[in-house]
Amino acid sequence: VDEDRPDLGKMALRLARAVADEERPVLAREDLEMWDYVVLGALARAPAPTQGELARLTGRDPTRLIGHIDGLARRGLVERRPDPTDRRRRVVALTPDGLATFRRCRSGVRDLEEQLLADVPAPDRATFLRVLQQLHDDLDR
Amino acid sequence: VDEDRPDLGKMALRLARAVADEERPVLAREDLEMWDYVVLGALARAPAPTQGELARLTGRDPTRLIGHIDGLARRGLVERRPDPTDRRRRVVALTPDGLATFRRCRSGVRDLEEQLLADVPAPDRATFLRVLQQLHDDLDR
DNA sequence: CATATGTCAGCTCAACTGACATTC
DNA sequence: CGAATGTCAGTTAAGCTGACATAT
Numbered sequence: 001v002d003e004d005r006p007d008l009g010k011m012a013l014r015l016a017r018a019v020a021d022e023e024r025p026v027l028a029r030e031d032l033e034m035w036d037y038v039v040l041g042a043l044a045r046a047p048a049p050t051q052g053e054l055a056r057l058t059g060r061d062p063t064r065l066i067g068h069i070d071g072l073a074r075r076g077l078v079e080r081r082p083d084p085t086d087r088r089r090r091v092v093a094l095t096p097d098g099l100a101t102f103r104r105c106r107s108g109v110r111d112l113e114e115q116l117l118a119d120v121p122a123p124d125r126a127t128f129l130r131v132l133q134q135l136h137d138d139l140d141r
Numbered sequence: 142v143d144e145d146r147p148d149l150g151k152m153a154l155r156l157a158r159a160v161a162d163e164e165r166p167v168l169a170r171e172d173l174e175m176w177d178y179v180v181l182g183a184l185a186r187a188p189a190p191t192q193g194e195l196a197r198l199t200g201r202d203p204t205r206l207i208g209h210i211d212g213l214a215r216r217g218l219v220e221r222r223p224d225p226t227d228r229r230r231r232v233v234a235l236t237p238d239g240l241a242t243f244r245r246c247r248s249g250v251r252d253l254e255e256q257l258l259a260d261v262p263a264p265d266r267a268t269f270l271r272v273l274q275q276l277h278d279d280l281d282r
Numbered sequence: 283c284a285t286a287t288g289t290c291a292g293c294t295c296a297a298c299t300g301a302c303a304t305t306c
Numbered sequence: 307c308g309a310a311t312g313t314c315a316g317t318t319a320a321g322c323t324g325a326c327a328t329a330t
Binding site: 051066 | 287288289
């Protein structure tokens with residue numbers, strides 16, 4: 001067995017950073033930062049959480065999320081309206097333009113991933129992605 | 142094919158953070174922070190780089206590395222001495238105590254990794270680690 | 283009244299920048 | 307003299323804490 005490999009955490013972090021570095025220019029084409037993409041992605045899956053829930057989902061600080069959403073709303077990518085049933089809450093949702101923007105970004109991201117994994121044989125790639133997703137899903141439970 | 146998986150970057154980052162969170166208590170047993178472990182690990186592989194080179198290897202800011210090495214040297218884990226051939230340079234090296242401390246930590250880290258991958262069948266695990274290491278190594282070149 | 287949500291101001295800490303001394 | 311190395315002070319950005327207003 002190979003005891004001489006780098007730590008799992010080091011390898012995973014290196015990969016994550018490399019992916020993020022390559023994604024940034026793609027997102028910049030839509031004039032988005034990484035946090036924007038994360039927030040739009042969360043809203044694309046769960047239609048309308050509260051701001052606190054959105055902060056928890058994305059891992060972003062609730063207080064910093066405020067100005068963040070302000071910017072996205074000013075650009076017409078998200079919408080923030082008071083919940084009729086509980087007026088303390090501000091329901092945040094994607095606009096059609098926001099959804100389209102997110103889809104363009106994710107498409108570009110997927111292209112990058114394809115490129116990054118190009119040298120990995122198809123069967124290995126499938127196994128790699130399956131195990132990674134299993135670990136990822138298990139961690140969120 | 143599954144287009145509906147999370148982004149590669151998200152999965153890798155989630156894994157890296159989970160590993161780091163579990164490693165911290167293990168390192169704390171030796172009274173080490175994550176950065177200490179990273180620095181000791183770099184020194185365990187390459188015996189005596191300069192401080193600037195050590196900063197580049199670990200990804201840590203050169204200016205913050207100064208006080209950091211001060212602390213490790215005060216505890217007798219690393220040694221900083223001027224290079225006789227070029228007195229601008231400070232060669233940083235592990236002490237025997239530092240090497241032993243690092244090995245104890247890495248052993249604990251490997252135990253954690255074993256635990257985290259326990260549910261993954263052995264052949265899949267081997268493929269996963271092999272592909273991950275390949276990607277990791279390719280990125281550093 | 284106790285709780286939850288969103289907002290804001292202030293604090294703290296890590297990273298980066300620029301300047302400087304030493305040495306090559 | 308120009309370049310590299312290590313050190314330090316100042317700036318900047320990001321996250322966190324606590325207080326407050328609104329609503330339940």
